[in-house]
Amino acid sequence: MGEDSRTVEARAPRLSFTEMTEIMLPQHSNAIGTVFGGTVMAWIDVCGSITAGRHCQRTAVTAAVDDLVFLAPIRVGDIVVLKGRVNAAFHTSVEVEVTVEIEHRVSQERRMCVQALMTFVAVDAAGRPTPVPPLLPMDEDDARRHKEAQRRRDARLAKKR
Amino acid sequence: MGEDSRTVEARAPRLSFTEMTEIMLPQHSNAIGTVFGGTVMAWIDVCGSITAGRHCQRTAVTAAVDDLVFLAPIRVGDIVVLKGRVNAAFHTSVEVEVTVEIEHRVSQERRMCVQALMTFVAVDAAGRPTPVPPLLPMDEDDARRHKEAQRRRDARLAKKR
Amino acid sequence: MGEDSRTVEARAPRLSFTEMTEIMLPQHSNAIGTVFGGTVMAWIDVCGSITAGRHCQRTAVTAAVDDLVFLAPIRVGDIVVLKGRVNAAFHTSVEVEVTVEIEHRVSQERRMCVQALMTFVAVDAAGRPTPVPPLLPMDEDDARRHKEAQRRRDARLAKKR
Amino acid sequence: MGEDSRTVEARAPRLSFTEMTEIMLPQHSNAIGTVFGGTVMAWIDVCGSITAGRHCQRTAVTAAVDDLVFLAPIRVGDIVVLKGRVNAAFHTSVEVEVTVEIEHRVSQERRMCVQALMTFVAVDAAGRPTPVPPLLPMDEDDARRHKEAQRRRDARLAKKR
Amino acid sequence: MGEDSRTVEARAPRLSFTEMTEIMLPQHSNAIGTVFGGTVMAWIDVCGSITAGRHCQRTAVTAAVDDLVFLAPIRVGDIVVLKGRVNAAFHTSVEVEVTVEIEHRVSQERRMCVQALMTFVAVDAAGRPTPVPPLLPMDEDDARRHKEAQRRRDARLAKKR
Amino acid sequence: MGEDSRTVEARAPRLSFTEMTEIMLPQHSNAIGTVFGGTVMAWIDVCGSITAGRHCQRTAVTAAVDDLVFLAPIRVGDIVVLKGRVNAAFHTSVEVEVTVEIEHRVSQERRMCVQALMTFVAVDAAGRPTPVPPLLPMDEDDARRHKEAQRRRDARLAKKR
Numbered sequence: 001m002g003e004d005s006r007t008v009e010a011r012a013p014r015l016s017f018t019e020m021t022e023i024m025l026p027q028h029s030n031a032i033g034t035v036f037g038g039t040v041m042a043w044i045d046v047c048g049s050i051t052a053g054r055h056c057q058r059t060a061v062t063a064a065v066d067d068l069v070f071l072a073p074i075r076v077g078d079i080v081v082l083k084g085r086v087n088a089a090f091h092t093s094v095e096v097e098v099t100v101e102i103e104h105r106v107s108q109e110r111r112m113c114v115q116a117l118m119t120f121v122a123v124d125a126a127g128r129p130t131p132v133p134p135l136l137p138m139d140e141d142d143a144r145r146h147k148e149a150q151r152r153r154d155a156r157l158a159k160k161r
Numbered sequence: 162m163g164e165d166s167r168t169v170e171a172r173a174p175r176l177s178f179t180e181m182t183e184i185m186l187p188q189h190s191n192a193i194g195t196v197f198g199g200t201v202m203a204w205i206d207v208c209g210s211i212t213a214g215r216h217c218q219r220t221a222v223t224a225a226v227d228d229l230v231f232l233a234p235i236r237v238g239d240i241v242v243l244k245g246r247v248n249a250a251f252h253t254s255v256e257v258e259v260t261v262e263i264e265h266r267v268s269q270e271r272r273m274c275v276q277a278l279m280t281f282v283a284v285d286a287a288g289r290p291t292p293v294p295p296l297l298p299m300d301e302d303d304a305r306r307h308k309e310a311q312r313r314r315d316a317r318l319a320k321k322r
Numbered sequence: 323m324g325e326d327s328r329t330v331e332a333r334a335p336r337l338s339f340t341e342m343t344e345i346m347l348p349q350h351s352n353a354i355g356t357v358f359g360g361t362v363m364a365w366i367d368v369c370g371s372i373t374a375g376r377h378c379q380r381t382a383v384t385a386a387v388d389d390l391v392f393l394a395p396i397r398v399g400d401i402v403v404l405k406g407r408v409n410a411a412f413h414t415s416v417e418v419e420v421t422v423e424i425e426h427r428v429s430q431e432r433r434m435c436v437q438a439l440m441t442f443v444a445v446d447a448a449g450r451p452t453p454v455p456p457l458l459p460m461d462e463d464d465a466r467r468h469k470e471a472q473r474r475r476d477a478r479l480a481k482k483r
Numbered sequence: 484m485g486e487d488s489r490t491v492e493a494r495a496p497r498l499s500f501t502e503m504t505e506i507m508l509p510q511h512s513n514a515i516g517t518v519f520g521g522t523v524m525a526w527i528d529v530c531g532s533i534t535a536g537r538h539c540q541r542t543a544v545t546a547a548v549d550d551l552v553f554l555a556p557i558r559v560g561d562i563v564v565l566k567g568r569v570n571a572a573f574h575t576s577v578e579v580e581v582t583v584e585i586e587h588r589v590s591q592e593r594r595m596c597v598q599a600l601m602t603f604v605a606v607d608a609a610g611r612p613t614p615v616p617p618l619l620p621m622d623e624d625d626a627r628r629h630k631e632a633q634r635r636r637d638a639r640l641a642k643k644r
Numbered sequence: 645m646g647e648d649s650r651t652v653e654a655r656a657p658r659l660s661f662t663e664m665t666e667i668m669l670p671q672h673s674n675a676i677g678t679v680f681g682g683t684v685m686a687w688i689d690v691c692g693s694i695t696a697g698r699h700c701q702r703t704a705v706t707a708a709v710d711d712l713v714f715l716a717p718i719r720v721g722d723i724v725v726l727k728g729r730v731n732a733a734f735h736t737s738v739e740v741e742v743t744v745e746i747e748h749r750v751s752q753e754r755r756m757c758v759q760a761l762m763t764f765v766a767v768d769a770a771g772r773p774t775p776v777p778p779l780l781p782m783d784e785d786d787a788r789r790h791k792e793a794q795r796r797r798d799a800r801l802a803k804k805r
Numbered sequence: 806m807g808e809d810s811r812t813v814e815a816r817a818p819r820l821s822f823t824e825m826t827e828i829m830l831p832q833h834s835n836a837i838g839t840v841f842g843g844t845v846m847a848w849i850d851v852c853g854s855i856t857a858g859r860h861c862q863r864t865a866v867t868a869a870v871d872d873l874v875f876l877a878p879i880r881v882g883d884i885v886v887l888k889g890r891v892n893a894a895f896h897t898s899v900e901v902e903v904t905v906e907i908e909h910r911v912s913q914e915r916r917m918c919v920q921a922l923m924t925f926v927a928v929d930a931a932g933r934p935t936p937v938p939p940l941l942p943m944d945e946d947d948a949r950r951h952k953e954a955q956r957r958r959d960a961r962l963a964k965k966r
Contacts, residue, residue: 015269018182019180019181019182020180020181020182020183021179021180021181021208021211022181022207023207023210023211023513023514024514025512025513025514025519026509026510026512026513026514026670026671027509027510027511027670027671028671029669029670030381030383030667030669030670031381031667031668031669031670031720031721032381032383032445032447032449032721034383034449036367036669037367037371037383037384038363038364038365038366038367038368038384039364041360041363041364041367041384041387042360042361042363042364043360044360045358045359045360045363046183046184046360047182049184049359050182050184050240053240053266054240054264054269057266057267057269058266058267059238059266059352059354061352061354061356061359061392061395062359062360062363062392063391063392064389064390064391064392065363065387065389065390065438066389067386067387067388067389068386068387068390069385069386070383070384070385070386073383073449076514077220077514077515079211079214079215103215105214105218105219105220106218106219108176108215108218116387123354125354127354127356127395184352186351186352186358187348187349187351187352187831187832188348188349188350188831188832189832190830190831191542191544191828191830191831192542192828192829192830192831192881192882193542193544193606193608193610193882195544195610197528197830198528198532198544198545199524199525199526199527199528199529199545200525202521202524202525202528202545202548203521203522203524203525204521205521206519206520206521206524207521210520220513220514220515222513222515222517222520222553222556223520223521223524223553224552224553225550225551225552225553226524226548226550226551226599227550228547228548228549228550229547229548229551230546230547231544231545231546231547234544234610238354277548284515286515288515288517288556337752340665341663341664341665342663342664342665342666343662343663343664343691343694344664344690345690345693345694345835345836346836347834347835347836347841348831348832348834348835348836349831349832349833368666368667369665371667372665372667372723375723375749376723376747376752379749379750379752380749380750381721381749398836399703399836399837401694401697401698425698427697427701427702427703428701428702430659430698430701498913501826502824502825502826503824503825503826503827504823504824504825504852504855505825505851506674506675506851506854506855507675508673508674508675508680509670509671509673509674509675510670510671510672529827529828530826532828533826533828533884536828536884536910537884537908537913540910540911540913541910541911542882542910559675560675560676560864562855562858562859586859588858588862588863588864589862589863591820591859591862674866675864676864676866676928676930676932678866678932680850681850681854681866681867682846682847682848682849682850682851682867683847685843685846685847685850685867685870686843686844686846686847687843688843689841689842689843689846690843693842703836703837705835705837705839705842705875705878706842706843706846706875707874707875708872708873708874708875709846709870709872709873709921710872711869711870711871711872712869712870712873713868713869714866714867714868714869717866717932760870767837769837771837771839771878
């Protein structure tokens with residue numbers, strides 16, 4: 001029973017769910033007082049790669065940002081909560097969704113400000129792609145995410161042909 | 162019913178519980194390949210101030226690190242999970258516990274590597290200390306934490322006299 | 323002749339072409355010695371926002387990463403060249419392509435390592451979207467880029483409906 | 484005469500005294516214009532580890548922050564002076580005091596703003612704790628610091644039992 | 645024909661010309677809202693070392709800043725363009741000129757704000773100085789730069805004697 | 806007696822002497838394991854501007870690096886000590902010398918690795934140059950530095966004519 005056998009056990013999405021909380025400091029802002037897009041993108045990348053690494057149980061590197069939308073500006077002083085979820089596992093890669101929400105100081109209500117879909121590839125110590133565990137959807141939401149991720153992947157592959 | 166009345170409603174510790182996940186990059190390390198203490202202390206401060214800010218529903222600034230112990234070294238590539246909890250609320254300040262755990266890549270087991278007890282003060286826009294909501298312990302663990310924090314505070318005040 | 327009239331003059335893509343050169347330092351790397359995806363994404367965002375800002379002649383903020391693909395890993399010590407081009411201008415937004423190439427130390431040959439398509443929105447001082455100058459394609463390549471960007475935008479709008 | 488014999492020679496506190504001067508830039512500030520606690524804590528850690536390393540004549544890593552108090556806020560533009568002193572040397576560790584003072588621009592008067600007591604452990608290349616030179620108090624102030632540090636250590640050890 | 649023979653082929657200045665574009669963010673500023681000199685100096689060093697490395701076709705390290713003048717302040721939000729050119733190649737070193745220009749947002753006019761002359765040394769993997777390719781001036785401007793750099797070098801050597 | 810009268814009192818060089826201590830972390834290094842020139846230049850700029858600000862008793866901005874020489878490479882893990890001294894005060898500017906020394910871990914011997922001569926200009930809140938206090942040389946070394954700085958300034962002015 002070697003390393004390969006380890007990777008065949010399917011894993012539920014909640015095993016790799018990742019939550020990060022950050023506070024926006026002046027060093028993260030651009031010249032007009034809102035948060036510089038690049039800072040948020042770097043945090044999203046950290047959150048996504050931890051999520052992917054937890055599912056794959058090894059290092060996962062960023063392969064693509066398939067879609068990332070800024071829905072609302074983030075301001076200095078805002079608390080933001082990032083959440084990473086594996087939507088689907090393919091042969092050597094996973095699709096991860098990362099969301100960013102702003103939390104209101106007093107009411108603690110959260111408002112979605114960024115949504116991102118990214119692809120990460122599991123790599124061995126030499127940086128070569130390596131098989132990843134299958135994803136085991138546990139409920140309807142998991143199943144829907146899995147189906148939609150598969151459809152997006154099919155569309156991407158069709159575009160390349 | 163003004164701002165003051167808002168602050169009198171007691172709040173359960175779980176309302177301000179904060180989780181941060183970070184990955185150790187080479188830029189966080191010292192010359193011998195483990196993580197530079199100052200980086201971890203800066204993250205602990207961010208985690209603690211978000212926790213305190215959530216309880217107080219306003220900005221909270223660091224007043225003291227009462228006790229912070231490094232139990233195990235953190236290495237480049239490690240995933241760490243920070244957790245912040247309010248142990249007790251006093252007149253204008255709160256005691257927050259922040260723990261840092263290292264997560265094993267494959268087994269995902271976590272091992273405690275830093276434990277910290279800090280005091281944060283709620284401030285208004287002019288930086289003046291401001292009353293904070295009381296803490297509402299919900300179970301035995303909450304009650305034990307509250308009692309121990311009160312005892313530590315009494316000991317600190319006694320030492321100053 | 324006010325501010326509005328200024329924005330109606332069509333501008334050629336070469337007027338906003340942007341080139342950035344960076345060198346990969348250890349602080350940009352992840353734990354396996356290649357460059358951390360988030361660092362590259364932050365640079366791409368800077369390059370794209372300068373490109374968009376030059377076309378719009380005002381501040382432009384990141385609205386979306388429509389597609390970003392990592393084609394090859396970047397290593398510590400590598401020189402990278404980023405290039406930003408406006409593909410198309412819409413009502414208050416532009417599509418910008420940013421490419422990242424690695425330059426070989428001795429031969430100075432360049433190899434594409436990241437390709438990104440992003441959308442930026444021109445904003446006024448209050449952060450409100452503001453009309454942008456039309457794009458004036460000057461040759462066949464400009465025209466092809468413009469057409470493809472328009473098709474991608476139509477596909478995105480169709481998906482939202 | 485090997486490495487061990489080197490470490491038995493007692494060293495005066497002034498041999499490891501460390502002074503750092505820093506200027507507070509906007510990148511160090513939090514959202515309310517004062518300096519982010521984590522930045523100051525990271526500087527204190529650098530100052531303390533240089534002080535400890537000078538006494539031990541090898542790398543010293545942070546073991547604990549025993550007590551750290553913020554006495555006054557630091558503002559953007561302030562010059563701060565950090566000073567590190569070894570209070571006591573134990574078997575493989577030292578207690579270091581780090582103070583942070585704000586210097587007034589015109590009068591150059593200094594005002595204490597942070598006081599910290601930290602424990603550092605001397606380590607060999609494999610990260611294992613290593614004996615440290617004894618401390619040689621030279622005057623009354625040195626002797627008082629040494630005695631108080633010993634008392635704090637006794638109290639910490641008593642608490643653990 | 646070994647490594648040495650490679651370095652004898654003279655290279656035109658345009659082969660190592662380097663352009664960097666950066667945007668001034670609040671994290672780059674000092675307490676009075678203009679850009680912190682150290683940030684600009686670090687960028688100039690990156691630009692110069694890429695320029696020198698391109699000419700030498702190997703790593704080049706900073707040996708000296710012979711002259712660097714700030715002609716105008718840079719403000720947060722400004723776009724700056726850095727340009728690096730090799731003025732002259734000596735035995736194991738090159739003189740590089742780096743200029744920094746501020747670009748006006750609307751007119752895109754550029755105004756010189758920093759001029760720097762630096763010396764870089766080509767090094768092998770062990771950090772030892774290594775012969776560099778001769779410079780091949782292609783036009784009158786190249787020739788003038790070369791002559792002036794030679795004169796400056798003669799003056800520096802004369803001063804040391 | 807207004808602000809102007811304050812600036813006429815001559816000040817001894819030791820009143821503005823500045824010492825900074827830093828430790829070289831991997832984030833400061835370049836791809837060949839020595840310290841990135843730009844990092845050292847940024848620290849030198851901080852040290853120089855604090856020194857100048859102390860003499861002028863107000864904010865001083867970098868006007869020029871007249872001469873900066875790297876004498877020895879700095880390696881990750883090295884402790885470095887920066888020292889800033891005012892050599893001469895002119896009408897609205899000062900010449901500051903900043904030296905950087907590497908401290909040997911065991912012997913604590915220091916070795917000069919960078920020497921820099923810089924010019925800083927005192928500015929008022931609007932960024933306009935402002936008269937600075939005269940320098941009061943106290944001993945032979947102070948007098949020699951003052952004379953040499955005056956000679957360098959004369960040479961620079963002569964070159965511009």
